[in-house]
Structures are given as C-alpha cells and as structure tokens.
Amino acid sequence: MTDPILIYPLVTFRILFGSLLLFSTTRFLVLGWIEPHYVEPSFHFRYYGFDWLPILGGHWLYLIHGLLLLGALGFTLGYRYRWAALLVFTSFTYLELIDLSFYLNHYYFVSLVCFLALFVPANRALSLDVRWGRRTYANHVPAWTINAFKLLIAIVYCYAGLAKINADWLLYALPLKIWLPAKDGLPLLGPLFAWDWTPYLFSWAGMLFDTTIVFFLLYRPTRILAYLAVVVFHLLTGLLFQIGVFPLVMIGVVTIFFSPPWHRQLLRRLARWFDPWHLARLDQVAVIPYRLPISRRRPLLSLLMFFFVFQLLFPWRYLAYPGNLFWTEEGYRFSWRVMLMEKSATATFYLREAASEREKIVINRTFLSPHQEKQMAMQPDMILQFAHHLARHYGTEARPIESVRAEVYVTLNSRPSRLLIDPQFNLLEAREGWRPKSWILPFNPPASQSAR
Numbered sequence: 001m002t003d004p005i006l007i008y009p010l011v012t013f014r015i016l017f018g019s020l021l022l023f024s025t026t027r028f029l030v031l032g033w034i035e036p037h038y039v040e041p042s043f044h045f046r047y048y049g050f051d052w053l054p055i056l057g058g059h060w061l062y063l064i065h066g067l068l069l070l071g072a073l074g075f076t077l078g079y080r081y082r083w084a085a086l087l088v089f090t091s092f093t094y095l096e097l098i099d100l101s102f103y104l105n106h107y108y109f110v111s112l113v114c115f116l117a118l119f120v121p122a123n124r125a126l127s128l129d130v131r132w133g134r135r136t137y138a139n140h141v142p143a144w145t146i147n148a149f150k151l152l153i154a155i156v157y158c159y160a161g162l163a164k165i166n167a168d169w170l171l172y173a174l175p176l177k178i179w180l181p182a183k184d185g186l187p188l189l190g191p192l193f194a195w196d197w198t199p200y201l202f203s204w205a206g207m208l209f210d211t212t213i214v215f216f217l218l219y220r221p222t223r224i225l226a227y228l229a230v231v232v233f234h235l236l237t238g239l240l241f242q243i244g245v246f247p248l249v250m251i252g253v254v255t256i257f258f259s260p261p262w263h264r265q266l267l268r269r270l271a272r273w274f275d276p277w278h279l280a281r282l283d284q285v286a287v288i289p290y291r292l293p294i295s296r297r298r299p300l301l302s303l304l305m306f307f308f309v310f311q312l313l314f315p316w317r318y319l320a321y322p323g324n325l326f327w328t329e330e331g332y333r334f335s336w337r338v339m340l341m342e343k344s345a346t347a348t349f350y351l352r353e354a355a356s357e358r359e360k361i362v363i364n365r366t367f368l369s370p371h372q373e374k375q376m377a378m379q380p381d382m383i384l385q386f387a388h389h390l391a392r393h394y395g396t397e398a399r400p401i402e403s404v405r406a407e408v409y410v411t412l413n414s415r416p417s418r419l420l421i422d423p424q425f426n427l428l429e430a431r432e433g434w435r436p437k438s439w440i441l442p443f444n445p446p447a448s449q450s451a452r
Contacts, residue, residue: 003142003143004140004141004142004143004287004289005140005141005142005143005146005260006139006140006260006261006263006264007121007122007124007125007138007139007140007141007260007290008125008139008260008263008264008266008267008282009146009255009256009258009259009260009263010120010121010122010141010145010146010256011078011122011125011126011127011263011267012255012256012263012266012267013122013146013149013253013255013256014075014076014078014081014117014122014123014127015076015126015270016252016253016255017075017113017117017249017252017253018072018073018075018076018077018088019076019252020245020248020249020252021068021072021075021076021088021092021110022069022072022073022076023245023248024244024245024249025065025068025069025072026069027245028065029065029069034058034061034062034065035058036369037099037102038055038058038061038095038098038099039057039058039061040369041099041367041368041369041372042366042367043367043368043372043386043389044098044099044100044101045099045100045101045372045375045376045382045385045386046098046099046100046385047097047100048381048432048433050097053094053097053098055098061095064091064094064095065091065095067087067091068087068088068091068092068095070084070087071084071085071086071087071088071091072084072088074087075088075117077127077128078122078123078126078127078128078129078130079127079128079129080129080134081122081123081127081129081135082118082123085114085117085118086118088114088117089111089114089115089117089118092107092110092111092114093111093114096108096111099372100375100381100382100385101371101372101375101376101382102371103333104243104244104246105156105336105337105338106243106244106246106249108334109152109156109246109249110249112152112311113149113152113253115307116148116149116152116307119145119300119303119304120141120145120148121138121141121145121290122145123135124136124137124138124139124141124290125137125138125139125282126267126270126271126282137288138288138289138290139284139287139288140287140288140289140290141289141290142290142292144304146256148304148308149253149256150214150218150256150257151308152308152311153214153253153254153256153257154214155308155311155312155336156336157210157211157213157214158210158211158214159315159335159336160210160336160337160338161207161208161209161210161211161212162211163335163336163337163338163340164203164206164207164210164211164340165207166340168326168340168341168413169203169207169340170203170204170207172413173199173200173202173203174199174341174342174413174414175339175340175341175342175413175414176199176202176203177199177414178342178413178414179240179241179342180193180198180199180202180240181193181194183240186239186240189239206233209229209233213226213229213230213233214257216229217230217254217257218257220259223257223258227254227255227257227258230250230251230254231251234246234247234248234250234251235247235251241339243339264282267282268282314334314335315334315335315336316335317331317335318330318331318332318335319331320436321436322436323436323440323442323443324442324443326340326341326343326412326413326443327410327412327420327440327443328380328436328437328440328443329378329379329380329381330380330436330437330440341412341413342412342413342414343378343410343411343412343413344374344378344410344411345374345377345378345408345409345410345411345417345420346377346408346409346417347364347373347376347377347383347406347407347408348361348362348406348407348408349361349362349364349386349387349390349404349405349406350362350403350404350405350406350407351390351391351394351401351403351404352401352402352403352404353395353399353400353401353402354399354400354401354402355402356402359403360394362390364376364386367386367389367390367393368386377408377410378408378410378420380420380421380437380439380440381432381437383406383408383420383421383427384427384430384432384437385432387404387406387427387428388404388427388428390404391404391428401428402428403426403428404426404427404428405423405424405425405426405427406421406423406427407419407423408420408421408423412443418441418443419441420440420441421437421439421440421441422439422440422441425439427439
C-alpha cells in the first residue's frame with residue numbers, strides 16, 4: 001500500500017471529479033432549485049445527531065453554493081488544493097445535511113470522495129500549485145492514495161449488488177416491473193420495456209453487474225469491456241430514471257481503475273491543449289516521489305482504517321432491527337441500497353390539545369413541499385419528526401398539544417396499501433434514537449400478495 005506508484009490516475013481523478021462537481025453545482029443554480037429545495041419549505045427534516053446544524057437563510061445558501069463552485073474550480077485546477085478540497089467537502093456536506101428528505105446515495109458518495117480527497121496529494125502534477133511553485137512536483141505517490149478510492153468504489157458497487165439479492169428484486173422483478181412499462185414511449189428501447197421478461201432480465205443483470213464489475217475492472221484483460229459496461233449501464237439508468245448527474249459521476253470516477261500509463265497518455269492530450277509546460281514532466285522517467293511526513297503517517301493510517309471499517313460495517317446495522325427492511329426503513333440509509341423499491345403513501349395527522357376531546361386535522365402542505373410530504377409519509381423517523389414539529393407549532397404554554405397521532409397508509413412494490421404505524425399511538429411519547437420503533441406495524445402481506 002505504501003509502494004510508490006505513478007501519480008497520473010490520481011490527477012485524472014481530480015480533474016474529472018472536480019469538473020463534474022462544477023457541472024452539477026452550476027446545473028443546480030441554473031435550474032433555480034435553491035428556492036424550492038431550501039427556502040420555500042418552512043420546516044426541514046434533520047438527520048439524527050445533526051439537528052444542531054443551523055439552517056441558513058436564502059442569501060447564505062446562494063453564498064454556500066458560490067463557495068462550492070469556487071472550491072470545485074480550485075479542486076479541478078489544483079489551485080490551493082487542500083483548501084479547495086476542504087471547501088468542497090464542508091459546503092457540499094452541509095447542503096446534504098440540512099434536509100433529510102433529499103437524501104440520495106450518490107450525495108453520500110460524493111461527500112465520502114471529497115473527504116478522502118483531503119488526504120491525498122492529487123495536486124503534485126498537472127496543477128496550478130506546482131506551476132506557480134506552491135508545491136513541489138512529484139510523479140510517484142504511495143499506492144494507498146489511489147487504492148483508497150478503488151476500495152470505496154468497490155464497496156459501493158458490491159453492497160449495491162448484495163442488496164439486490166432479495167425475493168422482490170430477483171424473483172418478482174420488482175420494482176422494475178412497475179417502472180419499465182411506463183418507459184415504453186422511449187425511442188428505440190421503448191417497445192422492449194413492454195415485454196414481460198424485460199424487468200426480469202434487467203433485475204438479474206443489475207445484480208450481476210453490481211456484484212462483479214469491480215473484479216472485471218481490476219483484471220487488466222477485461223478492463224476495457226468492463227468500462228464499456230459501466231458506461232452503458234449508467235447511461236441507461238440515467239436515461240430511464242431521474243437520478244441527476246450520478247451516472248456521469250460513476251463513469252468519471254471509475255477511470256481510476258485504468259493503469260498509470262493509460263492515464264499518462266490521457267493527460268498528455270490534455271496538457272497539449274491546456275498546459276504545454278507539463279508535457280516534458282509527464283514524459284520524465286526519473287522517479288520523483290511524494291513523501292508524507294513521518295509524523296503524519298500513523299494518524300492518517302488510523303483515520304483511514306477507521307473510515308473503511310465504518311464503511312464496511314455500518315451498512316449491516318439493519319440486522320439489529322426486526323421486520324421487513326423495506327417496510328420499516330430502519331437501517332436503510334447509508335447502506336448503498338439503490339432504487340430497490342417503489343413506495344407511495346398518504347399520512348394524515350391528528351392533534352389534540354390538553355383537556356380537549358376534539359382533534360384537529362393538519363394540512364401537511366402548510367409546512368412541507370410536495371417532495372418533502374411524499375418522502376415523509378413513507379419513512380417513520382420523518383413522521384416522528386413532523387409530529388413533534390406540529391406539537392411545537394400549534395401548542396402554546398396555556399394550551400399545549402397533548403397528543404399527535406398519524407394515520408399512514410403505504411403501498412410497497414404495488415401491494416395493496418396497509419397501515420404503516422399504529423394509528424392510536426401518541427407520537428409525542430416517542431423520541432428518535434437507534435432503538436427499534438415498536439409503534440411500526442409489522443409487514444405481513446397475505447401469500448397471494450407476495451408476488452405482486
């Protein structure tokens with residue numbers, strides 16, 4: 001892991017990943033998503049343990065996106081790289097943490113990549129830091145600086161594949177059996193999606209792709225074909241589903257599996273157009289290593305070991321919770337379970353003041369955007385957060401809210417809707433935490449519904 005290796009895969013990774021961050025942030029601003037995402041809703045769902053994080057107002061949010069743009073630009077160009085990487089990590093992760101309803105696996109992945117980027121010398125070649133003498137040039141780096149990103153990508157793919165090994169996905173082709181027929185109007189591929197066997201083909205292909213693709217990328221004779229499979233797979237998922245720039249991110253970062261000479265040739269083409277000053281150095285034969293100060297080696301090794309042990313173990317926490325994972329969603333997030341279910345729900349909240357027998361019905365959209373309401377209605381921890389918010393909003397010192405209950409009906413993978421939580425349970429008696437939520441009703445559909 002500490003043997004010197006050519007730096008070029010790390011440099012390509014820096015340029016591609018930084019460019020994608022620039023594109024993604026610019027797209028977010030141009031489409032005008034700041035207001036509907038962060039400003040218009042009067043309530044934001046918080047991640048457990050991060051409710052202390054302040055939610056800044058509209059002007060501040062534009063400033064944070066501006067800082068993210070600047071950080072991404074510095075990251076890409078290798079200008080004041082460490083500060084740029086820190087700016088990208090903190091600003092992107094802050095925007096991710098201020099509303100749980102916008103959780104996506106690829107946001108989490110981007111934050112993790114930004115975190116790892118803080119500790120690697122990706123600016124020691126083909127960068128403004130070297131060009132302007134802020135950092136010394138190096139053409140070799142410790143192997144772990146590249147392998148760390150490979151390992152993270154391997155975890156993402158393999159865990160996503162393992163999560164697909166379940167009855168709904170493999171035996172009943174759900175939820176693809178629901179989604180694909182709705183895409184039958186697409187040019188060329190549309191008629192294919194109307195065939196009965198297509199969802200089964202896509203389900204098995206998706207599982208096999210995720211569980212094996214990293215091994216084919218690591219094996220040099222199959223690497224080119226494996227990368228073509230990555231491109232086709234992610235372009236197809238991007239075409240079929242609204243998942244933003246995630247397909248482009250994966251297509252870009254997976255290039256790190258290619259050999260250093262391959263990356264050197266790619267960078268020579270870039271340098272010819274953008275930075276001829278680096279051409280001679282890219283062809284330099286002498287080994288010029290990057291040396292991490294001895295005082296930093298052990299702390300950094302300990303941090304990376306903790307980071308990857310956490311990434312390997314945390315997705316398995318769902319085993320500590322009873323019931324159907326897709327139903328309860330306890331332990332579902334941060335486990336690389338990508339597009340495994342189709343859920344829809346309705347939630348009606350009933351409030352009762354102290355010393356009163358009458359209940360009030362809440363209009364959810366008074367507080368929430370349509371997206372927030374949709375996500376909240378199917379996720380118990382968000383239902384609990386919203387219930388406590390309603391009690392604080394409507395309650396007064398003279399007339400506090402004594403009870404908040406919710407009648408929540410959820411349909412999972414096209415099965416008939418069922419009650420998600422006990423409709424008589426007072427949600428004010430519960431607090432968020434790691435323990436199982438006893439007020440979630442069990443998911444026990446009749447056998448006749450299991451294959452729907």
